[in-house]
Amino acid sequence: MNKADLLTSITQYLSEDKVGFVANAYEFSAKCHKGQHRRSGEPYIQHPLFVALHLADLKLDANCIAAALLHDVIEDCGIKQKDLAQRFGSEVGVLVNSVSKLTRLELLAIHRRNGEGIDPSTAQAENLRKMFIAMAQDIRVVLIKLADRLHNMKTLKAMPRERQLKIARETLDIYAPLAHRLGMADLKWQLEDLAFQFLQPGRYREVSRLITQRRGKREQYIARVTTLLKDALESSSINAEVTGRPKNIYSLHQKMNRYIAQGKEFDQIHDLFALRVLVDRVQDCYAALGIVHGIWHPIPTQFDDYIASPREN
Ligand code: MN
Secondary structure, eight states: HHHHHHHHHHHHOHHHHHHHHHHHHHHHHHHHHHTTTTTTSSSSHHHHHHHHHHHHHOOOOHHHHHHHHTTTTHHHHHOOOOOOOOOHHHHHHHHHHHHHHHHHHHHHHHHHTTTTTOOOOHHHHHHHHHHHHHHHHHHHHHHHHHHHHHHHHHHHGGHHHHHHHHHHIIIIIIIIHHHHHOOHHHHHHHHHHHHHHHOHHHHHHHHHHHHHHHHHHHHHHHHHHHHHHHHHHHOOOOOOOEEEEEEEHHHHHHHHHHHHHTTOOOOGOOOSSSEEEEEHHHHHHHHHHHHHHHHHHHEEEEEETTSSSSSOO
C-alpha cells in the first residue's frame, strides 16, 4: 500500500487537478507524520493512507480523500485547522477538525476505567450521540471515522489486551451498527468479525472451524446456483448481476445462538451463504424474484419483502 496505489485508484474517477490536490495532501500528511510509527511498527502514514484508499474505493470526492489523508494531523502533529484551511480549503479544515473532535471523545471513553464512578456505557452513549450529530452535519466525517476504525481494528493486535477489549466492544456496539444503518454491509461484516475475534477468541475459532469444514462443498454449491440463476434471468431478458457470498462469522454465531435457544441444530441453519441479485429497476426485482421462486420454493416463515416493508437501513 503506497501513494501510487491511491493515485491510481482516484485517477479512475477524479480529474487531473483533483488528483494533484490529493497528492499534495498526501505529501503534507507524510511530512507531518514523519518519524512517527504505529504500535505495529509501521510508518504512521500507512494508517491515513489505508483510510484514504478505503474511501477511494467508495469513490468519495477529493476533499474527503484529502481529509482522510490528513485526519490525524491536528490530533497527532499539532497542526491547526486554520493552517489546513489555508492549504487545502475551509471544507477540508472543517472535516479534519470534526474527525479530531470524535477522536478525542473516543480516547476519553477508552481511558475511562470501571470502578471510578464513571459508567463506560455513558461515554459510549455520548460518543454515539456525537456521531449522529456529525452525521447530520456532514456524512463524510462518519465515513472517515468508520474507515479509521476499520484500520485500527485490523491493527489491534499491537495493543495491550485491556485496550483491545474496550475498542472491540465499542466497535461492536457503535461502529458496526452505524455501518449497518448507512447500508455499508461489507464494512459492517468486517468490523463485526474483527471485534468478535478479540472479544470471544475461542468462540470465533469454533464458528470459523464449522464454516471451514463445509467450505469446499459450500463454495461449489454457491458457484453452481449462481450460474443456474444467471442463466435463468438471462433467458427471461432480465439484466442482472448475480454474486454469491458466505455469511460472516459473527452473524452466524448470533444465528447459532438463536437456534440453540430454540433447540435446533447447526444443520438446520439454512442460510450459510447468500446470493445477491442486482437489477436496474424495482419492477425487475419482483420479476427476478418470480424466477427465483420458480426454481426454488420459498419457505413461508423465512421470506421477507424489504421493498414493501423497508428496513431501517
Ligand atoms: Mn486515525
